[in-house]
Amino acid sequence: MHPCQAGIEVVTSYALRRCARCGDMKKLTDFPVKIGGKRGLRSWCSACDAPIGTEYCYPCRSYKPAEEFAKRYLGQHPKCLACRAKIQRDWKLRKKYGMTLEGYEDFVATQGGVCAICQKDEDLVVDHDHHCCPTSESCGECIRGVLCRQCNSAIGLFGESVGRIAKAVSYLKARSVKR
Template sequence: MEVPTGCKLCRQCGEVKPHSEWHKNASASDGLSTRCKACRAVQGRAGHLKRAYGLTEAERDAMIAAQGGVCILCQESLAEHVDHDHQTGKVRGVLCFGCNAGIGQLKDRPDVLRRAAAYVEGNLWKPTIVAQGVYRQPS
């Protein structure tokens, strides 16, 4: 296959792409990576799933399909982010960005999440003062 000047053949996808579609690699003879940016990105995501969660892309996709393709919490947005317990590392499900970030902002603490739900439902969480500096929390 003849490759035009200013282009390179990707060993992964087999496509000829312009040099702008390649990362630089100072140790390579032509100064460019062996795989195009798109192929590196796909492989990078797959590697991250395996390293971080022990999942393949197929396993993640099966979880998303089992959830109907949507976030397991809000059941509206697309499920794209693998959620896991930061203590045990166990994968819980696949969430949308907003729900995953929300759980993270509340530090994965069920007690805080329950209070947040009660707050949103209009049940204000107000501790009762028993003595100066001593509070009783509602049960």
């Protein structure tokens, strides 16, 4: 039985929703359609919607060109590629070494922003003592420094043995061609 036939007063009104950006209560018709969304609508109103060809990055709190977002996430992902990379880097550092991205950046800055061995300033990675933590994850206490990927790999290939590295140095000194 329909509510009107049962004597129940039905108040017809527009469904309202609060815009996530401006905070105003607006009619549902004021919200753009979002395919695949929970309610089928964006969480912000048309007035707050991004200009054509741009997307809103929540961590940056700004509109950026759509090219700066992963194509598969356009219209549904709130982070630009730069912010996503930074957030993923922070997560990996926390999981693997127990340090934040800010802690890593401070560590690099105290080391002069370069590899502790070759002084290159590119592709820097965290070096930790594998004798303390033999798995790929570190306890955070055995971090030795920041090295470029090549120097870190070289130390790993020598099994982190000071004796083997010293023998390699003496080998190179004895057999190198004078230039």
